[in-house]
Amino acid sequence: MNNKLIIDKLLELHNGDKKQLDVILSDANRLIVEAPAGYGKTKTLISKIAYLILTKQVPVNKKILALTFSVNAAYNMKNEVVSILPTLLANNENLKTSDIEGKVYVSNFHGLCRRILKKYGYLLSKELKNIDQLINIDDSSENNLNKFNINLLEDEKKLVKNISIASKEYKEKYIKENYLQYNNIIKTKYIEKGVISYNSIITLTIELLNKYKNIRHFYTKFFPIIIIDEFQDTNILNWTFIQLLIKSLHHSL
Numbered sequence: 001m002n003n004k005l006i007i008d009k010l011l012e013l014h015n016g017d018k019k020q021l022d023v024i025l026s027d028a029n030r031l032i033v034e035a036p037a038g039y040g041k042t043k044t045l046i047s048k049i050a051y052l053i054l055t056k057q058v059p060v061n062k063k064i065l066a067l068t069f070s071v072n073a074a075y076n077m078k079n080e081v082v083s084i085l086p087t088l089l090a091n092n093e094n095l096k097t098s099d100i101e102g103k104v105y106v107s108n109f110h111g112l113c114r115r116i117l118k119k120y121g122y123l124l125s126k127e128l129k130n131i132d133q134l135i136n137i138d139d140s141s142e143n144n145l146n147k148f149n150i151n152l153l154e155d156e157k158k159l160v161k162n163i164s165i166a167s168k169e170y171k172e173k174y175i176k177e178n179y180l181q182y183n184n185i186i187k188t189k190y191i192e193k194g195v196i197s198y199n200s201i202i203t204l205t206i207e208l209l210n211k212y213k214n215i216r217h218f219y220t221k222f223f224p225i226i227i228i229d230e231f232q233d234t235n236i237l238n239w240t241f242i243q244l245l246i247k248s249l250h251h252s253l
Helices: 003-013 018-025 041-054 071-088 097-101 109-123 126-133 142-147 154-169 172-193 198-211 213-222 236-246
Strands: 064-068 104-108 135-137 195-197 225-228
Touching: 003 018, 003 041, 003 071, 018 041, 041 064, 041 071, 041 225, 064 071, 064 109, 071 104, 104 109, 109 126, 109 198, 109 213, 109 236, 126 172, 135 198, 142 154, 154 172, 154 198, 154 236, 172 195, 172 198, 172 236, 195 198, 198 213, 198 236, 213 236, 225 236
Parallel strands: 064 104, 064 225, 135 195
Antiparallel strands: none
């Protein structure tokens, strides 16, 4: 499809906003879009995804990874990407919306990590094959631990609580020094009770990608383009996970 026609349609779609168009057309390796609420950041990201697909900047057998912070946001973004394509595909019979949908994977952080653990988590714990049957809990609440009879020693309770605090307060050093110990508690005491914590869905994926470089290499290559909506809400666990997908294989947590 003629790139000029795509750009003209995008400019029309964005009411002539040149700053939004600059973001959509940018070829920068890393780009942060900042604007107040309601200024069209998500719409711009959706158009950028469509533009990258239509201009064939997504390699064969690869996908754009679009991450959000909730299941609903992921669902809405996927629908909006699909809905914008017919407008940009006008008068072009060689491209089909159904073909293009396969070029983008939209998920929230936990959804993507669950998908990875469902496929490869057995390398850490065989029970992770059945991750969909595990109940998700917020283990920052001792009531949740009691509810499922997760019997932790006092030092383990302290570690679990501190991991939760560190993830919210961006205490990278603490996470780096203690996440493997936290994961061991999850594998030996949580999973046997049929539960898994929200934080551990991320930390277990981090362990997996650090330990098995071939798996990490696969996802790094499979998602050559990563777009994150509401990036300011990224906590240290999310950010550490993302770094493993965008940095060289010599980098680890």
